Amino acid sequence: MTIHKEGYKTIFVGFFIAAIIALVAQYTVANDVAKYIVFGVAAIFFFLIVNFFRSPERICSKNARAIITPADGEVVVIEEVDEPEYLKKRCMQVSVFMSPLNVHVNWFPIGGKIKYSKHHSGRFMGAYLPKSSTENERTSVVVETIDGEEILVRQVAGALARRIVCYAKEGDQVEQGDQMGFIKFGSRLDLYLPLDSNIKVKIGDKVVGTQTTIATL
Template structure:
């Protein structure tokens, strides 16, 4: 089962091995070479900011789909959902650069129906072909009313590790942390036809606190 809502401890748990490794190297190198260790200390600052994982306010409301990731909106439009048999859908894509928070959080309340992992390339995640060519991990989430959406973690040019902590049958609450991608990436969301996007291309969005779209009413 999913291990409950993430407590958001400011620094993501995935970052501590990196932070400790770089800190150790900076201390040791600094002990021998003094100011020549400055690049390591600067890299440490970068690593700390990359793995930050702040708490967010979570909007409430029926039919709302929240942003699963921080970043910039690069796609809004109709597209087939390859994870649900090519079903018609509304696709919204968010590109994360290395300065964005990189944890992924559930956009809706629902149950994980399926997890689909696909091996692939590592081209620039801002390119359209990244959605189909890059390494990716898709969650198909079923809402309580039977509506299904797909939420896809996509690796990027230097993102080499997709982490996902849920499996089929797990229950997710909106805003609940379920995964992480290291070092620049993208998230695609496929929504049912009739969904109304609440963001536009170029918008800067925040995971959980920005409303991505509104689902069609029954």
């Protein structure tokens, strides 16, 4: 299992905490059963941290007219909305919610040129709430396709997520399926697509980053 670079520091700290807990239990807990329970809890704690930062290697079948899923998770929003930050027009919004158990790597949903990339400080409400898209800590990225379409993808922090990492820089050329960033713990990804996009998913669908097609242009 490959570990994402954004997790190295957290995993080290998690290992240190788990080791301290086990060491303290070794010398302070007299009951063997209780001691092994503490060891087990410490091991599970460390395993969950390592598992969270897993970074699977996936082959993306590139398609210039397809919007692939930028994250693992569940589709929680499909609706027409006004996008006020950059596109400033009516769009189709598709949102994917990531639980703490999902892979939290984010990928570019389509290839093209980065026209806009901006981080916004904000609140840490539950990422499943509609207001989280505009009020939570978030980063908005706009990719202009080879055909001149502009697609906005927004990383949104959740109640547990305290750090959004985004690699997009204005002016860069990116490939569909390249890593866009990482969000630590529960969060969501919003996509803002042209109104005439052919949506291929429905609410409640489980999607896999780079593998599931969200829509075609």
